[in-house]
Amino acid sequence: MSNKYALKPDELKKEFEQKKPRLLKGEFGGKDWWDLPVEFRDGNWCFPAKPEVLDELHFANPRKWAATDKDWQLPAGWEKTIRDGMKDRLKRFRSFKVFMDSCVRCGACADKCHFFLGTGDPKNMPVLRAELVRSVYRNDFTGLAKILKDFSGSRTLTQDVIKEWHMYFHQCTECRRCSVFCPMGIDTAEITMMVRELLNLIGVNNNWILAPVANCNRTGNHLGIEPHTFEQNIMSLVDDIEDVTGVKVNPTFNRKGAEILFITPSGDVFADPGVYTMMGYLLLFHHIGLDYTISTYASEGGNFGMFTSNEMMKKINAKMYHEAKRLGVKWILGGECGHMWRVVHQYMNTMNGPADFLKEPVSPITGTKFTNAKTTKMVHIAEFTADLIKHGKLKLDPTRNDHLRTTFHDSCNVARGMGMFEEPRYVLNKVCNVFHEMPENTIKEQTFCCGSGSGLNAEEFMDTRMRGGFPRASAVAHVREKHKVDSLVTICAIDRASLPALMRYWNPGVTVYGLHELVGNALIMQGEKKRTEDLRENPMAGFGEGDDDE
Amino acid sequence: MKKVLKPLIAVIVLALIPWAGITYGKLDYVFAIVIPYAAAAILVLGMFFRLIDWIRRPVPFNIPTTCGQEQSLDWVKTNPLECPSNPFMAAVRVLSEVFLFRSLFRNTKAELHGGPKLVYGSHKWLWLGGLAFHWSMLVIVIRHARFFLETLPMPIGLLETFDSFLDVTVPAFYLTDALALAAITFLVLRRLSDEKMRLLSLSTDYFPLFLFGAIAVIGISMRYVTKVNVMPVKALAMTLAHFGFDAPEPIGVLFYVHLFLVCVLLAYIPFSKLVHMGGIFLSPTRNLPNNSRARRHVNPWNPDIKFRTYAEYEDEFREKMKKAGLPVEKQ
Numbered sequence: 001m002s003n004k005y006a007l008k009p010d011e012l013k014k015e016f017e018q019k020k021p022r023l024l025k026g027e028f029g030g031k032d033w034w035d036l037p038v039e040f041r042d043g044n045w046c047f048p049a050k051p052e053v054l055d056e057l058h059f060a061n062p063r064k065w066a067a068t069d070k071d072w073q074l075p076a077g078w079e080k081t082i083r084d085g086m087k088d089r090l091k092r093f094r095s096f097k098v099f100m101d102s103c104v105r106c107g108a109c110a111d112k113c114h115f116f117l118g119t120g121d122p123k124n125m126p127v128l129r130a131e132l133v134r135s136v137y138r139n140d141f142t143g144l145a146k147i148l149k150d151f152s153g154s155r156t157l158t159q160d161v162i163k164e165w166h167m168y169f170h171q172c173t174e175c176r177r178c179s180v181f182c183p184m185g186i187d188t189a190e191i192t193m194m195v196r197e198l199l200n201l202i203g204v205n206n207n208w209i210l211a212p213v214a215n216c217n218r219t220g221n222h223l224g225i226e227p228h229t230f231e232q233n234i235m236s237l238v239d240d241i242e243d244v245t246g247v248k249v250n251p252t253f254n255r256k257g258a259e260i261l262f263i264t265p266s267g268d269v270f271a272d273p274g275v276y277t278m279m280g281y282l283l284l285f286h287h288i289g290l291d292y293t294i295s296t297y298a299s300e301g302g303n304f305g306m307f308t309s310n311e312m313m314k315k316i317n318a319k320m321y322h323e324a325k326r327l328g329v330k331w332i333l334g335g336e337c338g339h340m341w342r343v344v345h346q347y348m349n350t351m352n353g354p355a356d357f358l359k360e361p362v363s364p365i366t367g368t369k370f371t372n373a374k375t376t377k378m379v380h381i382a383e384f385t386a387d388l389i390k391h392g393k394l395k396l397d398p399t400r401n402d403h404l405r406t407t408f409h410d411s412c413n414v415a416r417g418m419g420m421f422e423e424p425r426y427v428l429n430k431v432c433n434v435f436h437e438m439p440e441n442t443i444k445e446q447t448f449c450c451g452s453g454s455g456l457n458a459e460e461f462m463d464t465r466m467r468g469g470f471p472r473a474s475a476v477a478h479v480r481e482k483h484k485v486d487s488l489v490t491i492c493a494i495d496r497a498s499l500p501a502l503m504r505y506w507n508p509g510v511t512v513y514g515l516h517e518l519v520g521n522a523l524i525m526q527g528e529k530k531r532t533e534d535l536r537e538n539p540m541a542g543f544g545e546g547d548d549d550e
Numbered sequence: 551m552k553k554v555l556k557p558l559i560a561v562i563v564l565a566l567i568p569w570a571g572i573t574y575g576k577l578d579y580v581f582a583i584v585i586p587y588a589a590a591a592i593l594v595l596g597m598f599f600r601l602i603d604w605i606r607r608p609v610p611f612n613i614p615t616t617c618g619q620e621q622s623l624d625w626v627k628t629n630p631l632e633c634p635s636n637p638f639m640a641a642v643r644v645l646s647e648v649f650l651f652r653s654l655f656r657n658t659k660a661e662l663h664g665g666p667k668l669v670y671g672s673h674k675w676l677w678l679g680g681l682a683f684h685w686s687m688l689v690i691v692i693r694h695a696r697f698f699l700e701t702l703p704m705p706i707g708l709l710e711t712f713d714s715f716l717d718v719t720v721p722a723f724y725l726t727d728a729l730a731l732a733a734i735t736f737l738v739l740r741r742l743s744d745e746k747m748r749l750l751s752l753s754t755d756y757f758p759l760f761l762f763g764a765i766a767v768i769g770i771s772m773r774y775v776t777k778v779n780v781m782p783v784k785a786l787a788m789t790l791a792h793f794g795f796d797a798p799e800p801i802g803v804l805f806y807v808h809l810f811l812v813c814v815l816l817a818y819i820p821f822s823k824l825v826h827m828g829g830i831f832l833s834p835t836r837n838l839p840n841n842s843r844a845r846r847h848v849n850p851w852n853p854d855i856k857f858r859t860y861a862e863y864e865d866e867f868r869e870k871m872k873k874a875g876l877p878v879e880k881q
Contacts, residue, residue: 021661092607094608110747228867349846350846374845416616416617446656
């Protein structure tokens with residue numbers, strides 16, 4: 001794999017070999033962390049948002065600039081903007097205030113961040129990442145610490161501090177792994193969200209986040225795909241399904257009166273390998289005869305507003321309920337996605353509810369009431385499918401996935417922002433025969449991020465992505481060696497977009513799948529032709545022309 | 551090293567203040583009555599204002615860190631402690647954090663091995679050291695109640711008996727004294743020995759440890775070595791407990807050093823990282839139940855945001871939608 005923004009895999013491996021077992025990079029010789037320089041170089045920063053994107057969103061300080069510039073052309077009075085912004089957020093979010101005040105720097109989080117493990121950069125220790133802000137907070141918002149400046153590690157807000165914030169709060173994927181280990185429950189994701197909001201106030205940003213936000217606002221999805229193209233793309237998947245299975249599925253679009261509105265991240269509609277997961281959904285819905293529709297307007301589950309500001313998150317999320325109301329559906333079903341589900345689970349109902357116009361979700365096939373989604377009225381597809389399988393409503397042939405030896409990657413947001421671990425595993429175990437867990441310190445609530453979440457999946461960020469994804473890749477390598485695992489199954493669209501690159505880099509030969517792609521493979525559809533290939537048109541083991549398994 | 555020496559010197563200077571004040575200034579009254587009341591007032595009012603200040607700030611979103619299976623389908627086994635679905639279990643979760651340091655119990659250590667690969671090992675030393683430090687401190691504080699009370703309540707007497715069951719010295723040796731000193735030593739050495747810890751520690755991390763250490767060492771030496779006269783100490787404690795202002799009888803200067811450092815500690819708590827003793831109860835990632843899809847959480851400042859409505863969307867794309875056969879509201 002060649003990418004000018006990352007070292008060759010062998011070179012990076014060599015670097016890791018040389019520094020073992022030390023996790024930290026460099027010698028610090030008694031230097032304090034605030035004396036360590038911030039160095040932007042190829043592969044460790046994302047391009048800033050283009051001026052026209054900022055104009056469209058009415059965001060601050062549109063200009064042409066790069067992180068490597070000496071002068072970032074910050075707007076006049078930017079210090080006051082940041083200070084006022086901090087003051088305002090300290091007032092509105094108890095989390096921010098408590099997290100600024102009560103860290104004891106015990107260091108339990110220090111070696112928990114994937115970016116620290118991969119880069120060895122001390123400022124990627126969650127505690128220090130937060131100290132980047134706390135040091136300014138102590139200086140500007142507390143009395144005593146200001147007097148005892150050196151003693152308390154407080155410092156003045158300067159452009160260099162802003163540069164440091166930009167670097168390290170865009171080297172945090174808001175995965176919350178550190179929060180699991182923190183005795184105070186301090187959540188770096190929360191601090192990162194606040195700082196990114198502050199940086200956006202002065203025009204310090206990331207194009208890979210803001211361009212999708214602008215697109216999503218206008219067309220409904222990140223890629224800026226207009227409604228007719230959106231529909232055509234799904235219809236081409238319908239054709240692909242017919243080619244592989246001989247079954248013609250019939251999705252409908254923007255149909256009023258459907259029982260269920262289905263929303264998934266647009267990565268499932270356009271990006272390889274997400275499209276195969278989409279084919280799995282379509283097969284499943286056809287199999288059970290679900291009365292559903294897909295909206296071209298609310299055609300994005302992912303919410304990059306979350307990586308921008310609370311207000312932007314709300315604005316983008318509002319479309320889901322708005323469209324559900326317009327179409328008159330009973331409830332909403334959500335596809336496989338990470339941060340979409342964190343937003344739906346923890347924010348949607350608060351921001352855009354109450355959704356009184358919807359009904360409490362009930363599975364039309366099994367009659368199961370989803371009481372855990374009583375007021376959001378939105379059900380996760382893994383819950384939905386697990387319930388179907390439990391009630392014996394699906395005809396499945398798990399041997400059709402015998403050509404895959406699987407492991408499961410918990411996506412951070414679903415794991416640590418929602419608490420869903422068992423449902424996807426239940427489904428996976430019912431649709432395939434070979435499944436091995438990765439080591440326990442790398443799964444479930446301790447799962448490792450793909451290294452590219454929270455809007456950091458940019459090409460130009462490849463070096464940091466491959467380093468940040470190293471802990472995940474290392475765990476996959478373990479099951480690959482031990483159990484010959486070759487398939488990494490996940491329920492997140494960013495994972496489906498980012499893990500293939502990570503696997504090509506660290507573990508060539510490991511392929512990334514969505515959970516419902518495997519469901520689609522295993523489903524015995526009514527009226528199907530003899531299936532010899534999976535949804536990717538790869539031969540299935542034991543189903544070839546020469547195989548006689550009847 | 552400045553980061554370590556400065557707080558060490560600060561503690562020594564602080565210890566010299568009462569020593570000089572008593573020896574040369576005859577300021578017994580100030581150190582026995584005035585400063586303790588002032589310190590207690592700062593602690594109580596300071597913590598009160600800190601807590602009020604935190605509680606006043608809204609919790610706009612329900613954001614628990616879910617460290618276990620949520621409550622979902624009936625047949626899926628849930629983990630009510632790590633992923634509480636009601637306020638009661640959330641409270642149990644917070645208390646398990648407060649009393650047992652549950653999250654620290656999970657602590658692991660990552661190491662880079664050949665391959666290259668990451669290897670994780672259980673690493674409970676911080677959990678054990680932290681637990682030993684906090685619990686022995688608590689027991690020591692409770693034990694001191696005997697100075698402030700006319701008759702000793704049974705539970706405190708029992709606690710003392712347990713604490714001194716080794717019965718090896720006269721007066722009986724308290725286990726928690728040794729435990730506290732050992733834990734403080736461990737916590738300081740831990741910060742010094744690990745490169746990561748050295749880098750992330752500030753003077754304000756060493757200062758309270760040195761302060762605790764000095765208080766403990768002086769307390770222990772008064773009990774076992776210099777043998778302070780307990781009667782006037784008890785009389786002073788009783789005076790303070792009854793909010794009296796009588797001047798104390800003469801007490802050894804070491805006692806005043808001990809008392810003064812305790813006063814410094816009390817007054818320091820509300821303004822330092824030691825406020826974590828209050829903050830831990832208010833952490834929204836731990837004290838909220840994970841039921842945000844089942845029950846609506848209300849944001850008091852929920853802003854009114856204008857979003858792009860379907861009508862605006864259709865206005866822009868109507869012709870293209872019609873051409874593609876997508877239903878439209880307006881022809």
